[in-house]
Every structure is written in C-alpha cells, then in structure tokens.
Amino acid sequence: MTTGPLSATRTTAEETSTASAADSADLSREMIAILDFGSQYSELIARRIRETKVYSEVLSYQTPIAQLQRLRPRGIILSGGPSSVYEEYAPKCDPALWELGIPILGVCYGMQLMVQQLGGNVERAERAEYGKASLYIDDPTDLLTNVEDGTTMWMSHADSVISVPAGFERLAHTDNTPCAAIAHHRRHLYGVQFHPEVVHSLGGMALLRNFVYHICGCEPEWTTATFIEEAVREVRARVGDKRVLLALSGGVDSSTLAFLLHRAIGDQLTCMFIDQGFMRKNEPERLVKLFKEQFAIPVVYVDASERFIARLQGVSDPEHKRKIIGDEFIQVFESESQRLGPFDYLAQGTLYPDIIESAGENIDPKTGERVAVKIKSHHNVGGLPENLRFKLIEPLRRLFKDEVRQVGRNLGVPDEIVQRQPFPGPGLAIRVLGELTRDKVEILREADFILRQEVNRSGRYNDYWQSFAVLLPVKSVGVMGDRRTYAYAVALRFVTSEDGMTADWARVPYDLLEQISNRIVNEVPGVNRVVYDITSKPPGTIEWE
Structure with a gap:
C-alpha cells in the first residue's frame, strides 16, 4: 500500500467506479x-x-x-x-x-x-x-x-x-x-x-x-434516516477495505461522523484526538473516556500541545493562526498515521457553512466569472496542502449544523454531545486575540470554564447557539482591594442562530451576566474587566477571529 504523499485531486480507477455508484444513488433521489x-x-x-x-x-x-x-x-x-x-x-x-x-x-x-x-x-x-x-x-x-x-x-x-x-x-x-x-x-x-x-x-x-x-410534485422523503442510509452506502463503496483516520474533536460534527463511519466500516475506522493545547478545561480527558468506555469506539490520544504553541509563538494575525493550526494538524496526522497506519483516508466533520465561509462563491462584475470571497479559513478546509498523504472523506460537507444534530440523534449520539454548542477547531487559540502565550491561554481557559458553569447552572445552555469568552489584547486600569490594577479585559459572546449563517446577539438576563462577570474578575488572575458583545452576524462573525 502506498505510504508516500498522494495528490488530493488524484482520481484512481477505483474512485471513478465508486463515484459512479454514488451518482446513481443521487439520481434516484x-x-x-x-x-x-x-x-x-x-x-x-x-x-x-x-x-x-x-x-x-x-x-x-x-x-x-x-x-x-x-x-x-x-x-x-x-x-x-x-x-x-x-x-x-x-x-x-x-x-x-x-x-x-x-x-x-x-x-x-x-x-x-x-x-x-x-x-x-x-x-x-x-x-x-x-x-x-x-x-x-x-x-x-x-x-x-x-x-x-x-x-x-x-x-x-x-x-x-x-x-x-x-x-x-x-x-x-x-x-x-x-x-x-x-x-x-x-x-x-x-x-x-x-x-x-x-x-x-x-x-x-x-x-x-x-x-x-x-x-414540482415532490414528496417529503429526504430525512435524516435516508441521509444516513445514503451516506453509509457511499462510504462503503468509496472506502472498500481501506482504513480511515478520523480527526476527532469531541464536538457534535466529528462525533456524529465517528458514529456514522463506525456504522459504515466498523473496525476500519480509527479515531485520533489531537490535543493542541487549546481545548477547554478538562475536555481532553472527558472525551477520551467517553468514547472508549461508553461508545466502544477506540480513540488514539496524541498530546501535541508543545508543537502547536511553539509554532504559534509571535503570531498574531488570525488568518495566519488558522493556517498554521490547519497545517500542524495535517503534519501530526501524517506522522501519527505512519506510526499506526497506514491509512488511505482522512475523515473530517466539515459542514456546509465551513465551506461557504472559507471560500464563498460570488460573481466578478467585470468578467462574470465566479470568484472566491473568503471570510475566514476554517482549520479543516483552509489549511490543507496541495499534496496530501490522505484522500479526504467528508460525508457531512453538504449539511447544516441543525441537520447534523438530527443525524446524530438518529445515530444514537448522546444528547450531551448532540446539544453541545459549536466549538471552533482551532479552539481557544482564536479566542485569545492577538499573540498567543501559555499564560493567556490559561487565563481564557479559566474564564471560559466559569462561563460554562454559570450558563449550565442557569438552565439556559440550550437557549444559545454559542456562549463563550474572548480574551482581548488590551489592558485597562481597575481597582481591587483598594489597590490599582492594570489587567486584561474579557469579552462575553452569546448569540442565537438557526444554522450559523446568520446570528443575533442574545438578550442574556442581567443577573446571569453579573454572576459570570463577578466570578471571572474575582477568580481569574490577570483579569479586571468584563464586557458584553452586542454585535450580530452580519456585520460581525460569531467568532472574533
């Protein structure tokens, strides 16, 4: 089996035949x-x-x-x-x-x-x-x-x-x-x-x-159940007896994909969780334990936090951050897959909005040609090299987030994952604005943990599409214990949305905001101010970077 670099666009005779099978399935729908x-x-x-x-x-x-x-x-x-x-x-x-x-x-x-x-x-x-x-x-x-x-x-x-x-x-x-x-x-x-x-x-x-x-005379027949049947059939036809490596993050997208692929190809699937050092507090340990003990889906845990933080030293541009993180993900996958592999396919939980925002299509008014209008790169579609050791497989790439949640429920993914708010692939790295340091990541990790605790205690977790904290690259004067402070500001971001394509800032109860703010200022060293973001999408995006 080939272990050298493979072009991401190379088409083999096998792929041509399986693509035709997939097309035939599509024609019946x-x-x-x-x-x-x-x-x-x-x-x-x-x-x-x-x-x-x-x-x-x-x-x-x-x-x-x-x-x-x-x-x-x-x-x-x-x-x-x-x-x-x-x-x-x-x-x-x-x-x-x-x-x-x-x-x-x-x-x-x-x-x-x-x-x-x-x-x-x-x-x-x-x-x-x-x-x-x-x-x-x-x-x-x-x-x-x-x-x-x-x-x-x-x-x-x-x-x-x-x-x-x-x-x-x-x-x-x-x-x-x-x-x-x-x-x-x-x-x-x-x-x-x-x-x-x-x-x-x-x-x-x-x-x-x-x-x-x-x-048009259509019948309402396209459901999550029919999607699962089609996706399982197409994955089996494309993959055959080859092995698939899944980039598992623990979110609803990659977790749903893990369940889908496990149903389709069983032990041919290996899930790999790469801890890039930018996960939320306690999440790596919880994720690995959950998949191994409750789902019986094996997960290979890779601690690559030192590699990622080293490559991001001195980098402040958000697009550059995303590119570096995407590139490092692929390098880690390639090196780890050689140790475990070989693998022919890399599976990703890429969704339709990811593709749209990474390279949305528009019309050039001067030529009439379609051009890419990039809003921001997503780590799983914006950092891939031209020559890739793996062939990509992305069964969810034409689904919206709410559709993925329905697919997850149909596959038996636990509600604690299905209802999980979206979390960006680059993790906290793009919620620490500007240059990254270990200290800044730890400050944000603690602030984010407090926010999640209070939102869960309030019983309002499912009221919001996303709720998270952002560490701003500015310091301001404050007073604590009759002493002057000069510390960072944290922004709170709560939005409501149906699919992530557009979003409105959430009207969060003042008492909840107050509780989060008080705890962050009192419990997180290095923070003396908390602000609330009331910008919708558009004109803003949900994430700050």
Whole structure:
C-alpha cells in the first residue's frame, strides 16, 4: 500500500467506479436544484427546501444543461444576486434552461433574468425597495395558495420588472413593485421579486412548499434516516477495505461522523484526538473516556500541545493562526498515521457553512466569472496542502449544523454531545486575540470554564447557539482591594442562530451576566474587566477571529 504523499485531486480507477455508484444513488433521489448567481442567500434557499424534507443542492449558474438533465431535478430555483441583468457582464444562464419542461422559480435577480431572456423588460426602479413590504395578492392560486393577502415579505432590490414576457401573468404586487410575483402557468415558470427564504418573509415557507409539493410534485422523503442510509452506502463503496483516520474533536460534527463511519466500516475506522493545547478545561480527558468506555469506539490520544504553541509563538494575525493550526494538524496526522497506519483516508466533520465561509462563491462584475470571497479559513478546509498523504472523506460537507444534530440523534449520539454548542477547531487559540502565550491561554481557559458553569447552572445552555469568552489584547486600569490594577479585559459572546449563517446577539438576563462577570474578575488572575458583545452576524462573525 502506498505510504508516500498522494495528490488530493488524484482520481484512481477505483474512485471513478465508486463515484459512479454514488451518482446513481443521487439520481434516484428527488431534488430541487438551486442555481447560484452570487446571492448571500443561496445556501439559505437550500436549507429552506430541506426543511420541506426534499433534498436540495446549490449549483453554479454555469452548470451545463446536460448535467442538469442528468441530475433530473424536479424543480429549479434561480437565486438572487448582486448584479443587474442589463449590465455588460451580468451572469446569464443558458437560454435552453427555459425549454427543459422543469418547473422554475426565479428569486429576485433570478426572476429578472427570466423576464429579460424571455422577452420582458427590466429597468432601474424609480425607488429601491429594501426591508419588509406588504404583499398584495392578485392571483391566490398555484404558487400563492394559502399565502395570506397583505403578508410581509422581505425585499432587497434596486431593479424592477417593467413589462412581463408574453404568456406571463401578474400574481402579486407591493406598494412600490407592480410585478412582485409573476407566472407562466402552462410552462410552470414563476418569479418573485422578494426573498421567500428569509425569516422576515412571513409567507415565504408557504410559498416554497407550494412550489416544492404542488408545482414540482415532490414528496417529503429526504430525512435524516435516508441521509444516513445514503451516506453509509457511499462510504462503503468509496472506502472498500481501506482504513480511515478520523480527526476527532469531541464536538457534535466529528462525533456524529465517528458514529456514522463506525456504522459504515466498523473496525476500519480509527479515531485520533489531537490535543493542541487549546481545548477547554478538562475536555481532553472527558472525551477520551467517553468514547472508549461508553461508545466502544477506540480513540488514539496524541498530546501535541508543545508543537502547536511553539509554532504559534509571535503570531498574531488570525488568518495566519488558522493556517498554521490547519497545517500542524495535517503534519501530526501524517506522522501519527505512519506510526499506526497506514491509512488511505482522512475523515473530517466539515459542514456546509465551513465551506461557504472559507471560500464563498460570488460573481466578478467585470468578467462574470465566479470568484472566491473568503471570510475566514476554517482549520479543516483552509489549511490543507496541495499534496496530501490522505484522500479526504467528508460525508457531512453538504449539511447544516441543525441537520447534523438530527443525524446524530438518529445515530444514537448522546444528547450531551448532540446539544453541545459549536466549538471552533482551532479552539481557544482564536479566542485569545492577538499573540498567543501559555499564560493567556490559561487565563481564557479559566474564564471560559466559569462561563460554562454559570450558563449550565442557569438552565439556559440550550437557549444559545454559542456562549463563550474572548480574551482581548488590551489592558485597562481597575481597582481591587483598594489597590490599582492594570489587567486584561474579557469579552462575553452569546448569540442565537438557526444554522450559523446568520446570528443575533442574545438578550442574556442581567443577573446571569453579573454572576459570570463577578466570578471571572474575582477568580481569574490577570483579569479586571468584563464586557458584553452586542454585535450580530452580519456585520460581525460569531467568532472574533
């Protein structure tokens, strides 16, 4: 068996055959395809469709017609986007799309593109429309069945449809948008100027259900149970009799993946937990004991804390930190796997939001080409070398966090792990802002431990998507015991969210904040001030680095 470096993009004859098997499985599944024109909401559309228990996937607007036909989607949704359809380099789909005979729903830019390519007219609106708007329904059938007249929908557009193509009818309007929803009933082509996928659109889910169920004829059959069946089948087909090494962190993603892979390939799986020195207090010991004694899934424990802290000495840039941590993870895995191995595959609990934020796709307005718009690298997708000893296997990469939790429950993952708040792969290293030192990590570890204790005691742990402490790279003057102090500040971060794509700062009870603050200042040496972060995502991100 080969033990030298393997290209991450190399395809063997075995992989080609197993990929074909996976494709065949995909073709038997009902799906809705989302063609992405650069919208920040494209992945949210996919998530909303999956809430109807129908599979959906985001594809490039440049996806060839032949590939779409091979996928056989029951319906197609065209996303919004930042461009104007009349611009020189505006992204366009193949006009043959309209002749496929597949129901199509255009959202915002997608609707405008449909109108323009089929002979209608789109122009700059006299007045842009952003935010909530009341939708007045002119035709309550088909797409707008059970959508309440006057319901609130979310608008975000500066262009408007001036005239619709032949055969189209107006379904709804707003005070500022005459053509807020249109349809060509015979050809099953539909368009909406608003965004039904966002939570602010109160009638949005009813509209999407109408499209998915009544217009596309889909059945609600894509569940966590069916995902598990497909994933197990595909893992077995791809891996064969080879061995898999799993990067285990103890969070819901990697733990769920461990249960999934163990079901699929049993003893061919080896879990490796690398303690990089940035875990929460007592977590490495608890994790190893839990997996070995309760789950009967063997875990190899590697204490690499000295290696990581040495490489991060003097590094303060957060992107550089993530790259170093990702690179060191791979090096540790490679060296340890040679000792234990050999292994052919490295499994990671990468999720859809990880991929989106590490290299989100958008449209270059000058060329019309798709480009990467990086928000921040995630350690498991941003630090991989071009030549990798392992082939990557990431069965969860197209799932959102809430979907992974459901998969975990279905697999029997204990609730204490399933409900665990997300914890970044680089750990406390990216919650110590600026340059890392051992002392700073220990200060934050103790502050974080106090926060978690108090949140658990309050019974509010599950009320928050994430709750954590951040050590700020600033010191301030304080007074303790009638003496002047000059010490660090700790920021508390509590957010609520559905999927991590967007988040709002949580309105935490003052008495809980007070208790956390008092304990941190009194019990953690080196801290004399605690502040609370009230920034939502966007414009901020959940993590500070």
